[in-house]
Amino acid sequence: MQDPTTMTNPALNQWIDEVRALCEPDQVHVCDGSEAEYQRLCKTLVTAGTFIRLDEAKRPNSFLCRSDPGDVARLEHRTFVCTSNREDAGPTNNWADPASMRVELSRLFKGSMRGRTMYVIPFSMGQPGSDLSMIGVQITDSAYVAVSMKLMAHIGLPVLRALGTGEFVRCLHSVGAPLAPGDRDVPWPCNAEHKYIVSFQDDGSIASFGSGYGGNALLGKKCLALRTASLKGRQEGWLAEHMLIMGVEAPTGKTTYVAAAFPSACGKTNFAMLLPPEGFAGWKVKTIGDDIAWIRPDAVGTLRAINPETGFFGVAPGTNEKTNPNMMAAIARDTIFTNCALTPDGDVWWEGLTDVPPPALVDWRGLDWTPQAGRPAAHPNARFTVSRDRCPSMDPSAADPTGVQISAFIFGGRLSHTFPLVFEARDWREGVYWAATLGSEATAAAENQAATRRDPFAMLPFCGYNMADYFTHWLSMDDRLVNVPAIFRVNWFRRDEGGAFLWPGFRHNVRVLKWIVQRTENTGDGEAASVGLVPGYDDIDWNGLDYDRQTFDALMKLDPAELERELQSHDALLQSFGQRLPPELFAIRRALLDGLDGALPQN
Ligand code: OXD
Ligand code: MN
Numbered sequence: 001m002q003d004p005t006t007m008t009n010p011a012l013n014q015w016i017d018e019v020r021a022l023c024e025p026d027q028v029h030v031c032d033g034s035e036a037e038y039q040r041l042c043k044t045l046v047t048a049g050t051f052i053r054l055d056e057a058k059r060p061n062s063f064l065c066r067s068d069p070g071d072v073a074r075l076e077h078r079t080f081v082c083t084s085n086r087e088d089a090g091p092t093n094n095w096a097d098p099a100s101m102r103v104e105l106s107r108l109f110k111g112s113m114r115g116r117t118m119y120v121i122p123f124s125m126g127q128p129g130s131d132l133s134m135i136g137v138q139i140t141d142s143a144y145v146a147v148s149m150k151l152m153a154h155i156g157l158p159v160l161r162a163l164g165t166g167e168f169v170r171c172l173h174s175v176g177a178p179l180a181p182g183d184r185d186v187p188w189p190c191n192a193e194h195k196y197i198v199s200f201q202d203d204g205s206i207a208s209f210g211s212g213y214g215g216n217a218l219l220g221k222k223c224l225a226l227r228t229a230s231l232k233g234r235q236e237g238w239l240a241e242h243m244l245i246m247g248v249e250a251p252t253g254k255t256t257y258v259a260a261a262f263p264s265a266c267g268k269t270n271f272a273m274l275l276p277p278e279g280f281a282g283w284k285v286k287t288i289g290d291d292i293a294w295i296r297p298d299a300v301g302t303l304r305a306i307n308p309e310t311g312f313f314g315v316a317p318g319t320n321e322k323t324n325p326n327m328m329a330a331i332a333r334d335t336i337f338t339n340c341a342l343t344p345d346g347d348v349w350w351e352g353l354t355d356v357p358p359p360a361l362v363d364w365r366g367l368d369w370t371p372q373a374g375r376p377a378a379h380p381n382a383r384f385t386v387s388r389d390r391c392p393s394m395d396p397s398a399a400d401p402t403g404v405q406i407s408a409f410i411f412g413g414r415l416s417h418t419f420p421l422v423f424e425a426r427d428w429r430e431g432v433y434w435a436a437t438l439g440s441e442a443t444a445a446a447e448n449q450a451a452t453r454r455d456p457f458a459m460l461p462f463c464g465y466n467m468a469d470y471f472t473h474w475l476s477m478d479d480r481l482v483n484v485p486a487i488f489r490v491n492w493f494r495r496d497e498g499g500a501f502l503w504p505g506f507r508h509n510v511r512v513l514k515w516i517v518q519r520t521e522n523t524g525d526g527e528a529a530s531v532g533l534v535p536g537y538d539d540i541d542w543n544g545l546d547y548d549r550q551t552f553d554a555l556m557k558l559d560p561a562e563l564e565r566e567l568q569s570h571d572a573l574l575q576s577f578g579q580r581l582p583p584e585l586f587a588i589r590r591a592l593l594d595g596l597d598g599a600l601p602q603n
Contacts, residue, residue, distance in 0.1 A: 001029050009165050019139050024111045025118035033156015041143050049187040055346030060333040068188040073381045074215040076461050079197040090466030091576050108209050113141040115179025123153040125225050125308035128162035130401035132306050136169035138219050142212050151311040151387045153220045170205040171219035175212045199227040225292045225308045227464035234473045238296035242458045244272035245289045245305050247395050248513050251282025256517045259293045260410035261458040263440040269314045273326035273393045277507040279544020286395035301482025304403035316382040318352040330391040331384045339364040341377035350378035407520040412490040413440040418566050419491040420556040422512045424533040428478040431487025433588040436471050437570045454573045468580035502555040511540050530595050560596045
């Protein structure tokens with residue numbers, strides 16, 4: 001623990017005093033971020049019954065943790081963006097008046113840490129001290145948060161040193177479960193009645209009350225690195241995005257970096273760690289990040305990106321040796337598992353880990369479970385938290401404080417119809433349009449008319465300001481850049497009339513990446529189509545995969561009537577932004593519709 005009396009940032013010391021007076025913890029622990037501290041806190045969590053130490057031979061230095069059944073995911077309806085002017089939060093955010101919210105939160109935080117330790121966690125998103133980084137300080141009464149932050153961000157002394165007397169983002173968090181003298185604690189304290197996750201965009205501070213889970217509680221992630229940073233990025237001319245970053249290394253040794261955005265449940269983490277199939281010798285995917293990208297134009301007009309996180313908070317169900325062998329290697333040890341099932345021999349299990357479930361488990365709620373139980377053994381949002389250092393596909397450039405050069409953006413949703421495997425937008429502005437109208441089917445429906453949930457840029461829950469202004473910001477990047485990255489839409493999820501997937505996905509997505517890389521180098525061909533540029537059958541490398549032309553034609557089909565329906569359906573989204581929407585997006589849609597005209601059946 002850092003000795004608080006040696007801390008030299010007066011604003012930080014004053015804030016710690018204020019929070020201590022408000023929340024009334026029993027004690028204060030300023031995290032130094034050391035390995036010894038991590039081990040001590042994990043032991044404390046084991047003693048408290050929050051952590052179960054997993055079998056040391058099977059899963060060394062790893063723990064299982066079960067949350068309260070009412071605290072299992074991010075809570076979008078309890079997430080608020082507070083701006084003085086409601087319009088500045090826009091129609092896609094829950095807005096609240098900052099003054100009223102401060103009153104409400106002061107009432108809730110009053111005495112909220114009684115009987116608990118208040119942890120002060122200085123953290124840096126990005127390398128401490130780099131111009132591209134942001135420093136925050138999270139105050140929390142959750143030791144689970146403290147150990148998770150150690151895996152997800154740079155924390156402790158190096159951050160305090162880099163901070164000096166500079167400015168930091170105030171991130172206040174309480175599980176909202178004070179203990180009276182003699183009260184027995186529960187393994188996962190939280191507040192059943194009140195939950196708030198709040199971004200105060202007037203002073204950039206963050207407050208979270210009542211939940212201890214994931215993005216609600218690890219405030220460096222969605223709150224700081226996306227909601228707070230997206231606004232700062234707009235003010236300063238850069239982008240904070242819900243994107244993975246990966247390097248694609250060709251057999252020549254040249255690496256091309258791309259950033260990609262997908263709504264939840266589209267396999268973003270698996271894509272970020274893709275292992276190419278047999279037959280793709282020499283091609284390699286190198287991971288920079290799986291969730292967040294901070295992207296800035298440099299002095300010569302090129303976009304450079306960092307992943308501000310140092311770890312992964314990944315969804316466990318569905319992760320296995322086939323879908324993500326790199327992640328399986330990463331979580332072999334030194335991992336915190338939350339809401340997974342426990343095996344009789346002290347290891348973890350989740351749906352999809354093995355084809356056949358073990359005959360007996362303890363489920364995520366601590367109840368005995370068998371395959372006949374008729375309920376999942378792991379919660380569908382069960383997670384693992386692990387440092388990026390454990391991931392074999394990690395690119396050493398992930399630690400480069402100057403970031404990597406982005407050559408292409410990829411946007412993809414889960415869509416059973418209309419959208420082909422891949423197309424390249426004709427220019428930046430059309431690419432922005434396709435990203436703004438991104439969506440995913442709520443269920444993997446086979447019917448053509450399945451409803452699409454719009455998720456512009458996959459940022460719907462994370463854009464910290466009016467999304468119409470966000471579109472304007474993206475459009476404006478075109479003029480600030482000399483090397484403008486190409487923009488691609490992909491869709492791994494198209495189905496045939498019988499409902500079967502047309503594309504094998506997973507490892508085979510490297511075939512699409514190869515075409516994208518070739519396009520960025522002007523070495524790949526394509527054909528002009530109504531939506532932009534598409535690969536022909538012979539433009540894709542089929543080495544090691546038996547995939548016929550007929551299936552490819554079905555996968556790439558652009559049906560003018562379907563596309564017209566799709567473009568018309570964007571109206572509701574675009575209209576919802578009213579006058580603030582850049583009119584250019586309507587103009588782009590008009591041009592795309594006009595491009596279909598000749599091909600549409602006349603009536
Ligand atoms: C996440 C999310 O948890 O996007 O990363 O929901
Ligand atoms: Mn995410």
